[in-house]
Amino acid sequence: MSSTLIAHDSNPRSNVMWKRLLWKERRELTPVWMAIMLIGFFGLVMIAFQASSPEGKKEIVRTCLYSFTAILSATLAIVGFASESENETLGRLQNLPLHPRSVGGLKLVAGAIATLAGTLLLALLVPVLCSAFGFSLNPSQEPLPLLLLLVGSLLVYFIAAAIAMAYGSMGKSLFLVVALFLPFLFWLDSSHWHITEYLDGNFGFVLLIQLALGVVAGLISVVRLVPWVEGRGLNMRKVLGPAETTSSAGHLASVSASGAASGGAKIFWTCFFAARLLQVAFASLYAS
Amino acid sequence: MSQEINNNTDPVVSITNLSKRYGNQTALDDISFTIPAGVVFALLGENGAGKSTSLKILLGLEKADSGSATVLGLDSKKRGIDIRSAVGYVPEAPALYGWMTVGEIGWFTAGFYGDGFQNEFERLTAEYELPLGQKIGKLSKGGRAKVSLALASAHKPPLLVMDEPTSGLDTLVRRKFLESMVDVSASGRTVLLSSHQIPEVERVADIVAIVNQGKLLVCDTLDNLKQTMEQWVVTLKDESSELPSTKSTIVLREGRGSRRQRLLVSDTTPECLWQLRDDPVVEEVLVHTPSLEEIFVGLMKSGKTLPASKRVSVDSPEVSS
Numbered sequence: 001m002s003s004t005l006i007a008h009d010s011n012p013r014s015n016v017m018w019k020r021l022l023w024k025e026r027r028e029l030t031p032v033w034m035a036i037m038l039i040g041f042f043g044l045v046m047i048a049f050q051a052s053s054p055e056g057k058k059e060i061v062r063t064c065l066y067s068f069t070a071i072l073s074a075t076l077a078i079v080g081f082a083s084e085s086e087n088e089t090l091g092r093l094q095n096l097p098l099h100p101r102s103v104g105g106l107k108l109v110a111g112a113i114a115t116l117a118g119t120l121l122l123a124l125l126v127p128v129l130c131s132a133f134g135f136s137l138n139p140s141q142e143p144l145p146l147l148l149l150l151v152g153s154l155l156v157y158f159i160a161a162a163i164a165m166a167y168g169s170m171g172k173s174l175f176l177v178v179a180l181f182l183p184f185l186f187w188l189d190s191s192h193w194h195i196t197e198y199l200d201g202n203f204g205f206v207l208l209i210q211l212a213l214g215v216v217a218g219l220i221s222v223v224r225l226v227p228w229v230e231g232r233g234l235n236m237r238k239v240l241g242p243a244e245t246t247s248s249a250g251h252l253a254s255v256s257a258s259g260a261a262s263g264g265a266k267i268f269w270t271c272f273f274a275a276r277l278l279q280v281a282f283a284s285l286y287a288s
Numbered sequence: 289m290s291q292e293i294n295n296n297t298d299p300v301v302s303i304t305n306l307s308k309r310y311g312n313q314t315a316l317d318d319i320s321f322t323i324p325a326g327v328v329f330a331l332l333g334e335n336g337a338g339k340s341t342s343l344k345i346l347l348g349l350e351k352a353d354s355g356s357a358t359v360l361g362l363d364s365k366k367r368g369i370d371i372r373s374a375v376g377y378v379p380e381a382p383a384l385y386g387w388m389t390v391g392e393i394g395w396f397t398a399g400f401y402g403d404g405f406q407n408e409f410e411r412l413t414a415e416y417e418l419p420l421g422q423k424i425g426k427l428s429k430g431g432r433a434k435v436s437l438a439l440a441s442a443h444k445p446p447l448l449v450m451d452e453p454t455s456g457l458d459t460l461v462r463r464k465f466l467e468s469m470v471d472v473s474a475s476g477r478t479v480l481l482s483s484h485q486i487p488e489v490e491r492v493a494d495i496v497a498i499v500n501q502g503k504l505l506v507c508d509t510l511d512n513l514k515q516t517m518e519q520w521v522v523t524l525k526d527e528s529s530e531l532p533s534t535k536s537t538i539v540l541r542e543g544r545g546s547r548r549q550r551l552l553v554s555d556t557t558p559e560c561l562w563q564l565r566d567d568p569v570v571e572e573v574l575v576h577t578p579s580l581e582e583i584f585v586g587l588m589k590s591g592k593t594l595p596a597s598k599r600v601s602v603d604s605p606e607v608s609s
Contacts, residue, residue, distance in 0.1 A: 020399035027387065088383035094349060096400045097373035 376440030386425030540586035
């Protein structure tokens with residue numbers, strides 16, 4: 001249309017937009033972050049004092065430190081994605097003049113930063129407190145070093161975010177997401193991420209397959225998830241959003257939900273394989 | 289950020305042969321209409337008729353399978369972000385962050401629009417008697433609807449899109465909401481309103497489009513619709529008599545088998561009426577101007593699509609702004 005002047009230049013207010021979005025994420029995540037940090041910190045100290053021997057204290061605190069960081073990662077991811085999907089406030093964000101992929105990308109980044117900050121703080125504070133009470137726990141000298149802990153918690157965060165996106169957009173139920181995530185968390189806990197296998201150099205055929213899949217899936221997830229790739233890849237709106245707002249339009253709502261499930265499943269698997277790739281790669285580096 | 293500027297003679301919204309399917313369900317089936325500037329345009333239909341889908345396609349939130357849609361001259365397939373930047377949108381169930389205060393959500397949203405947003409938002413909230421320090425979670429449903437309207441209007445959009453805006457609101461709030469729509473339209477801006485609350489739409493709409501199961505049944509000015517449609521209440525002399533056929537387009541016939549039958553007719557002529565009145569089996573024919581609700585019910589029950597002449601054109605002289 002000749003008479004229509006298009007002068008909405010790309011991003012004169014983008015800095016302000018990002019700042020406001022980050023402010024919102026910070027306000028949403030901070031109460032959860034604080035609560036888990038307090039529980040984690042005092043919980044670890046209490047658990048340590050329950051153990052009888054110094055070696056037992058070390059072992060139990062180290063295991064629980066991992067568990068708490070995993071819980072922190074998973075909770076931040078669930079709060080960041082599934083709860084907002086459940087409350088349908090993601091719809092509010094999608095109605096703003098902003099690419100939905102940017103919303104998803106920013107949420108991932110904000111949650112990842114909160115996860116790393118929480119893990120780092122726990123990992124540094126707990127040994128300090130432990131040494132003040134007469135026994136040593138230094139993650140940098142332990143079999144599970146600080147860097148591995150940080151990478152691990154980040155992986156849990158991304159996997160939990162993928163699950164939250166997939167199931168949150170399917171059922172829009174926070175309880176469902178938590179219920180579905182719990183077995184996964186137990187599996188992670190019981191296997192210690194299978195890190196010991198990698199550390200022992202036990203790279204079998206299955207691991208190589210995982211590595212290959214991880215390379216492919218990682219590349220796909222980067223192309224699809226990274227916010228600065230505009231106009232390509234997976235439609236984050238379908239993954240994140242309450243697609244149909246007409247509550248009474250049952251058939252449309254159900255159809256939209258199934259579309260979201262498909263997108264969510266893709267994200268879930270790409271994130272999962274990417275996470276496995278990073279895990280294997282990091283563990284092999286560490287082993288070497 | 290500069291705004292899109294649309295020439296007044298161009299349609300604000302133009303939809304051409306738009307179709308959308310979700311799996312086996314047809315949400316929109318070859319829909320076409322245009323909306324001129326400065327009117328209140330009502331998109332009517334039952335739940336699941338395709339109203340929300342149409343609005344989402346217009347805002348670039350959904351992609352159509354075929355056909356095209358432009359808003360303020362922008363292709364909704366490619367320029368969704370620009371469209372959402374230029375128009376105001378009030379969703380059906382405004383999902384607002386309950387933990388934010390009224391002032392905070394205004395400040396948050398202002399980051400996505402021009403510089404005047406914050407001041408205008410504060411002016412509107414004062415007008416709606418919403419305290420800026422009040423948590424949104426503590427507001428009534430009506431209060432939240434007002435916040436949503438203020439957020440959608442604060443950048444003074446040339447087009448305000450509202451999806452079932454009065455759903456769940458009490459009478460007084462609804463009335464105020466509707467008045468605000470008239471005010472918006474009076475200021476030269478366009479309102480696109482989706483609703484199934486027919487009586488309230490009748491009070492404010494200039495142009496009405498009725499959709500049913502994804503099909504556009506009619507699109508015309510409210511005045512035209514009422515002029516071209518009549519409700520005939522025919523009393524027969526005998527219950528066993530058959531109602532004589534007329535040359536009018538009968539949209540709906542109710543009360544078959546009884547003495548009194550109601551017809552909703554379209555494109556009729558005085559001759560048709562005289563002919564019916566003169567018929568020996570007819571005792572009396574009363575003619576009423578149908579309400580929008582009666583027209584709506586008639587079209588929905590009959591499922592008839594009125595001729596293309598009932599699709600308003602942007603330069604139609606009947607369109608009042």
